[in-house]
Amino acid sequence: MTHHRTRLIASLCLLANCHAAAAMTVRADGDTRLTLRGTVTGPISSGSKAEGTLFRAHYLRLRRPLRLDDGAACGGQTLDRLALNQEGMARYQGRTVTVEARVFCQENRTGTYHLADIEIR
Template sequence: MMKTHFPRGLAAWSLLAVATVCLARPIPVRDDGETPITLQGTVIGPLTSGDKAEGTLFKAYHLKLAKPMRFDDGADCGPQDKTSLALSQEDMGRYKGKTVTVQAKVFCQINRTGTYHLGDIAVVAR
């Protein structure tokens, strides 16, 4: 008699599909760059991206998130899973290595990085 693990495999696959759908629900980013959000994470960096010769070099501290988040502006940046977000503000270096809670506005910076950033940042807890 041949044993099969089909029911267990099907259950595991179904659970994975449900988890994927739940994780895939993006946070909508308005096209005006005014999407307020409160996030917690660790400040890392500074990290660089882009190319100096092409004029796309970008250097910033990032907020490393505890788990990936998906953002979608429905336009240029589109849906993206992010494990960290650039902190587009000058004074973020003083929080390097610290876990902080920030209130900020998430926006798509298409002209340099083609990804989501945080601006108008207020650190509300450390």
């Protein structure tokens, strides 16, 4: 009976367009490449210039939350946007793009995952 309920709930969720966060294990050395689709937003600033933690970047807003886990400094996090750590992202602001990039933990500034070595497709 439990199996049938689980299948029924999963089917109803699909019909209602429910989305669970996709899970992705990333390497702690920052050498994992991902291909993601989303809308470029920003720029957004965080941190403090006086403390040397100021960070300003455009972001890739994802269509669905993404769960990343490096098993190290950043640990498991479910994100709906990722910082684009690269110059020239302003020209894509407001556009939906496919990005191939390296995901890494920006431990010393934001304590979350960022994208670098970005290729827009």
